[in-house]
Amino acid sequence: MKQELLNDFDITGFQESLVSWFLENQRELPWRESRDAYRVWVSEIMLQQTRVETVIPYYQAFMREFPTAEALAEAEEERILKAWEGLGYYSRVRNLQSAVREVVEKYQGRVPDTRKEISSLKGVGPYTAGAILSIAYGKPEPAVDGNVMRVLSRVFIVEEDIAKPATRKIFETILYDLISKEDPSAFNQGLMELGALICTPTSPGCLLCPVRAYCRANQEGIQSQLPIKSKKKKQTMKHMAAVVVKNQAGEILIEKRPEKGLLARLWQFPNIEVTDQVNHQIALSDFLEKEFDLKIEVQNEVQKVEHVFSHLIWNITVYEAVVINETKKRSGRTFKWVKRNEIEEYAFPVSHQKIIQQTLFVN
DNA sequence: AAATCGGGGTC
DNA sequence: GACCCAGATTT
Numbered sequence: 001m002k003q004e005l006l007n008d009f010d011i012t013g014f015q016e017s018l019v020s021w022f023l024e025n026q027r028e029l030p031w032r033e034s035r036d037a038y039r040v041w042v043s044e045i046m047l048q049q050t051r052v053e054t055v056i057p058y059y060q061a062f063m064r065e066f067p068t069a070e071a072l073a074e075a076e077e078e079r080i081l082k083a084w085e086g087l088g089y090y091s092r093v094r095n096l097q098s099a100v101r102e103v104v105e106k107y108q109g110r111v112p113d114t115r116k117e118i119s120s121l122k123g124v125g126p127y128t129a130g131a132i133l134s135i136a137y138g139k140p141e142p143a144v145d146g147n148v149m150r151v152l153s154r155v156f157i158v159e160e161d162i163a164k165p166a167t168r169k170i171f172e173t174i175l176y177d178l179i180s181k182e183d184p185s186a187f188n189q190g191l192m193e194l195g196a197l198i199c200t201p202t203s204p205g206c207l208l209c210p211v212r213a214y215c216r217a218n219q220e221g222i223q224s225q226l227p228i229k230s231k232k233k234k235q236t237m238k239h240m241a242a243v244v245v246k247n248q249a250g251e252i253l254i255e256k257r258p259e260k261g262l263l264a265r266l267w268q269f270p271n272i273e274v275t276d277q278v279n280h281q282i283a284l285s286d287f288l289e290k291e292f293d294l295k296i297e298v299q300n301e302v303q304k305v306e307h308v309f310s311h312l313i314w315n316i317t318v319y320e321a322v323v324i325n326e327t328k329k330r331s332g333r334t335f336k337w338v339k340r341n342e343i344e345e346y347a348f349p350v351s352h353q354k355i356i357q358q359t360l361f362v363n
Numbered sequence: 364a365a366a367t368c369g370g371g372g373t374c
Numbered sequence: 375g376a377c378c379c380a381g382a383t384t385t
Contacts, residue, residue, distance in 0.1 A: 047380040054371065054379090088369025091383080125382045145380045165364065168381095192380050201378065202374075231376085262368065309369060350370065 003174050005156045014155075014214045015180040015187060021210035022190030025197070027052075030059055035185075037111035037136035038069045038100075044131045045096050045123060049089065052196070058087055069111070072097055073104045081266060081347035090263060095123030113137045126168065134184040142175035143188045144168050147195025153227035154199060154217035163230045235309065240316040241280040242271035242305075242352075244359050245288065245296055247323045251337040252360070253292070254346060262309075267346040269355055270335075271316065280317055288321075291333055295325040303358045307351035318355050 026032070029052065031043035042062060046055045062083050066072040072080070075097065084093040099121035103111055111132065112118045119129045130143030142148075149162045152171050160167040180187035198205045206218050217223040245253040254267045272287050274280055281298040288294045303318040338346070340360055348356065 044380065049368090049379055049381055050370080051372070051379055086370075088371085089381085091368070092381090095382080123382065127381060131380065143380075146378075147380065189380085196380080229377090234376085264368095307370090311367060
């Protein structure tokens with residue numbers, strides 16, 4: 001059944017204009033040097049909600065360290081988290097390794113080439129499945145990301161809210177008819193490249209657009225009013241107190257974050273949530289004694305860190321402390337004493353990298 | 364369907 | 375500030 005929005009639409013003309021524009025104008029990017037499915041896969045995971053310019057150095061370093069699916073499958077978790085440090089959405093790399101291990105074991109290292117199989121892999125959703133299938137295997141499968149929704153909402157004047165999950169399916173339905181069957185890879189990448197370079201969120205460059213003649217929003221002069229996207233609610237503030245504890249040997253106490261949730265399994269300095277009422281030094285001292293069996297003397301505040309996440313804001317007050325007495329009881333927490341020059345071996349969230357910089361490497 | 368999950372660039 | 379980014383998973 002043909003999508004109604006495609007009535008009276010020159011599908012072939014659109015395909016040819018878009019594909020030829022892409023082949024002529026595409027950027028040179030490291031993941032475009034090969035169609036190896038593993039390399040395409042890694043790039044697509046890194047590019048989720050992350051800008052091309054940000055990804056490039058991470059991608060190059062990642063491929064040097066983990067050049068094959070087998071290499072990534074055998075890597076230690078500490079190493080993959082360190083390779084991802086600063087990129088954000090850290091479950092991406094843990095899911096990627098888990099999925100790569102499944103590919104090595106179940107598919108003999110060969111990334112599957114059907115939507116059903118590839119979609120069953122951890123971290124591979126509708127977009128990434130379509131991207132790998134089209135780019136690595138040349139299959140005519142839609143790959144709908146933010147760029148594609150913006151471009152197609154303008155070309156076809158789709159006024160559904162692109163913030164709603166259901167809206168993505170509208171574009172997938174269009175694309176099964178619209179996608180080039182001759183070069184699905186160039187077509188999908190062309191849509192995204194167009195969104196990145198020409199059909200930008202604000203002030204799209206319609207005068208330079210290869211598919212301007214096919215764009216209904218441009219014909220109506222309403223391209224800047226599309227797409228429709230509802231606003232997300234703003235972040236909630238969370239006040240924290242963190243402490244950099246040193247022992248007599250000058251080593252520093254770091255703690256591994258929980259297995260699940262925010263910044264899972266990354267390292268951090270011990271910290272607690274605080275309210276305006278509590279004395280930070282006393283609260284930290286009590287916390288270290290209760291959770292780490294450590295008597296400490298908390299000294300003066302040394303730093304304030306404000307860190308903005310998608311859905312919350314951390315306002316961290318940082319203190320220094322020295323160990324008074326270390327007992328030998330067991331603790332429920334995973335922690336470690338590290339030397340100053342060993343700290344770079346561990347993956348920290350950016351919020352705590354700020355603490356490392358300010359507190360440990362000033363002077 | 365809404366919330367969670369990072370971080371940085373842009374206007 | 376608010377928005378956006380080659381989104382997926384959990385609730």
